[in-house]
Amino acid sequence: MDHLERVYRKIESGDEKLLNYLNETSAPRECAMAMHRFIRTYKISILPERALNLLCARNEGISKRLIALDALNLIQHELDGAKLLFARAYLQMMQQLTLRGYLTPNEIRIVISPYLAVPALFPGRNSMHNIATKSATLMEMFLIAHLLDDPAALSAELALETAKMLRRRRSNLPVQASTSE
Structure with missing residues (x-):
């Protein structure tokens, strides 16, 4: 959750080093969750x-x-x-x-x-x-x-x-x- 919050703050602030940070930390789940939070918070239509x-x-x-x-x-x-x-x-x-x-070493693959x-893509519906x-x-x-x-x-x-x-x-x-x- 701390990592998710860090990614969200970087997205929200428009941190110019965001891509470097995401590449270094390899955090696709946290990035997606933070992005969905950002989309819902600011009611962005994709x-x-x-x-x-x-x-x-x-x-x-x-x-x-x-x-x-x-x-x-x-x-x-x-x-x-x-x-x-x-x-x-x-x-x-x-x-x-x-x-x-x-996947992390002890996770089962569930997509x-x-x-x-869904909640981010279908706002207000x-x-x-x-x-x-x-x-x-x-x-x-x-x-x-x-x-x-x-x-x-x-x-x-x-x-x-x-x-x-x-x-x-x-x-x-x-x-x-x-x-x-």
């Missing part, structure tokens, strides 16, 4: 409204990957400047936390990053409603966050996943009998 609406919608029958790709695409197209840089940096921080930020992110679905989609977003650095690859992945969904839907349609008499 995702554009349409991406939030997408992530909160009832998306039954649509893969989490497609929803995540669509949300990243909305981030890419609706944010610019500092907001886009912040969203990209946040998602990449959460990607690092998800992929390698948990909590999506659950940690009923963030705990349908948390398992939101967390599964956030996990996908964190794992593919690097696609924000390559808009062409993001578009290609989105098109590929959309095509997969359309093929699945077509193959599940009941075959109608022909009535040509």
Whole structure:
């Protein structure tokens, strides 16, 4: 907790040596928790409204990957400047936390990053409603966050996943009998 408080104070003060400190101390969990506290305290919105609406919608029958790709695409197209840089940096921080930020020698690998992110990403909304679905989609977003650095690859992945969904839907349609008499 002391370490978390130290990281939070450095973020809040805009400490110019913050990155060096975080690299030296290797504190991905504390950094993420401090960042989420900062985001909630100062009511910073990371995702554009349409991406939030997408992530909160009832998306039954649509893969989490497609929803995540669509949300990243909305981030890419609706944010610019500092907001886009912040969203990209946040998602990449959460990607690092998800992929390698948990283990100490006697810990079991349990990934909590999506659950940690829900209250910060869904401010003013009923963030705990349908948390398992939101967390599964956030996990996908964190794992593919690097696609924000390559808009062409993001578009290609989105098109590929959309095509997969359309093929699945077509193959599940009941075959109608022909009535040509």
